Amino acid sequence: MVGDRYERDVRGGAAAGLYTVWLNVRGESLPPGSPLPDATVTRLEDVEGALPPTVKR
16 A cells, blocks of 8 residues: 555554554654655656565555
């Protein structure tokens, strides 16, 4: 699951057991007490490199 909003995208994906990548283009802080995403990137072009090998083309 890739999302640019932690609360809307990443938290739900993590709760569902998905691999999560937070596209943090706004430079936001992780909400206190929140589980870490599996990866965090700040640029869209870095998302593919943050994915695990099993989902890369």
